[in-house]
Amino acid sequence: MIRLEARVLPSRLATWLSPLAALGLTMLGGALLFAALGVDVGQGLRLFLVEPFNGLYALGELAVKAAPLALCAVGLTLCFRANVWNIGAEGQLVAGAIAGAGVALLAGPETWRGYIVLVMIAGMAGGMAWAALAAWLKDRFGASEMLVSLMLTYVAQLLLGYLVFGPWRDPYGYNFPQSRSFDEPAVLPVLWAGTRAHAGLVLALLAAAAAWLFLARSYPGFRLRVVGAAPAAARYAGYSTRHALWTSMLACGALAGLAGIGEVAGPMQRLTTSVSPGYGFAAVIAAFLGRLHPGGALLASIVMAAFYIGGELAQSRLGLSAGIVGVFQGLVLALLLLGDTLVRYRLRWRRPAGAAG
Secondary structure, eight states, X not given: OEEEEEOSSOOHHHHHHHHXXXXXXXXXXXXXXXXXXXXXXXXXXXXXXXXXXXXXXXXXXXXXXXXXXXXXXXXXXXXXXXXXXXXXXXXXXXXXXXXXXXHHTTOOTTSOTTHHHHHHHHHHHHHHHHHHHHHHHHHHHOOOHHHHHHHHHHHHHHHHHHHHHTTTSOTTSXXXXXXXXOOGGGSOOBSSTTSOOBTHHHHHHHHHHHHHHHHHHOHHHHHHHHHHHOHHHHHHHTOOHHHHHHHHHHHHHHHHHHHXXXXXXXXXXXXXXXXXXXXXXXXXXXXXXXXXXXXXHHHHHHHHHHHHHHHHXXXXXXXXXXXXXXXHHHHHHHHHHHHHHHHHEEEEEOOOTTOOO
């Protein structure tokens, strides 16, 4: 019989090395997968490990994908540190894209250049409103925030489909499900000429820095961490779990909504049905891969963005399925969970009682 026995004091070094080991084993698993599919292993790994960082344009594409991932992952880090299981960052991203696009569509060529700030604020408000629905149901009726936030994701996607197929569809868009293109005042500026990298990357960096300052250097952040780590001690100290719920959910909703409007007002410059390829769900992996630390979540988002780019290149150059990205994401999550289990517990083999010698 095999039992898991909790370690008295898990190794801090092993805790931080576990994500690196998970990434290394994921690459090993990817190599075995490429070999089983008859694909050149070296070429396949190169698409995931080298090509996303190969040149200025590649780095720009990496930034385009890392920015929304980082914004969502940092927001989820706040939720998970507060022991609030918000799994609906994808829906909050879509809601932010819808709200921000509604404001962006009101702009014209002659609108003042600072109008993009209002677009960003609208996107954050949309994400916050969507997160507030889950927080209110949890606070008022005790509903599971995990299930509610997840189900609201599909509601947001259906609302998005209704708008781009219906009232917001571009009348000159050849019947494609998309809005008209945004005018220049409602578009995020490009950071590097010749790339698609936009100001959303700067917002992601600022969000990670602000989240770190909040958690590590502020009294409200300390209360939030205590509520998440030791609820009984938090109640004894008079810290409100309700306050932690609303703070973390609204902050995550605002950052996810900012990620959504960053996609719409950045590389897309219009609202479409394909606002996100699953950034909100991948951000859950990035948050845990980054050890629920804002800086770690930022670095993990770069890794997840490289997975997206590697998967796209594997489709175009090697003819592999689009599911290859999900395979790599699933591998790294499963291996991370396995590593964390072994860090916190040790395996004990015990002979069943009465067994023969």
